[in-house]
Amino acid sequence: MEYNKLIDHTLLKPDASLAAVAKLCDEASEHDFMSVCVNPCFVPVVKKLLEGSLVKVCTVIGFPLGATLPDVKVFETKRxxxxxxxxxxxxxxxxxxxxxxxxFIANEINMVKVACQGRLLKVILETCLLTNEEIVACCRAAVKAGADYVKTSTGFSSGGATVEHVKLM
Incomplete structure (x- = not known):
């Protein structure tokens, strides 16, 4: 198995510089990672930097709180x-x-899935804030709505991925 193809090389810090994003792209290209995940403002730059590469461009929607209105998430996705x-x-x-x-969760995910226009959709739950029952229910809602993957966390809340939550999901 090519583990490098499972890696989303990510830089989502609010103070990320263009130089840091360029370095991220260089590293992703060098190691042939699956994608580079950046804040939406960097998508055009990353697209250009990765031109001719197999590395995908990934961005975040409703990040990091998820509290954005569904129609705003749809607009963000389309853009x-x-x-x-x-x-x-x-x-x-x-x-x-x-x-x-x-x-609501399933409908919102489905709205964003439609706005993805066939692109891969990964759904972040923020598991550190949810009970086990809520995690399972959110995973079911994500599957029902057509999400391609479900992820544990943004890295911006009180905790990240745990083995227990990954097994549960």
Whole structure:
């Protein structure tokens, strides 16, 4: 198995510089990673830097809180696709997950999936803020809505991925 093809090389810090993004792209190209994941403002630059490479351009939607309105997430997604994003990582609305409104979660994911226009959609749950039951229900909602992958965390909350949560998912 080519483990390098499983890596999304990521830089989502709010103070990320253009030089740091360029370095990220160089590293991803050198190691033939699956994708480079950056904030939406860097998508056009990354698309150009990775031209001729097999490395995909990934960006985030509703990041990092997930509290953005669904229609805004749809707009963000459409714009990211226009700018050249190959993959989308969206953050669910954690407040709605805590309220157990999984229909809202599924509908929001489906709306973003449609806006992806065939591109890969990865859904971020922020598992450190959810109970095990909420994690399972959100995973089911994501599958129902057509998500391609489900991810544990943004890295910006109180905790990241745990073995327990990965097994649960």
């Amino acid at each position: 990211a696709v226009e700018l050249g994003a190959d993959e989308i990582d969206m953050v669910i609305n954690v407040s709605m997950a805590k309220a157990h409104d999984y229909e």
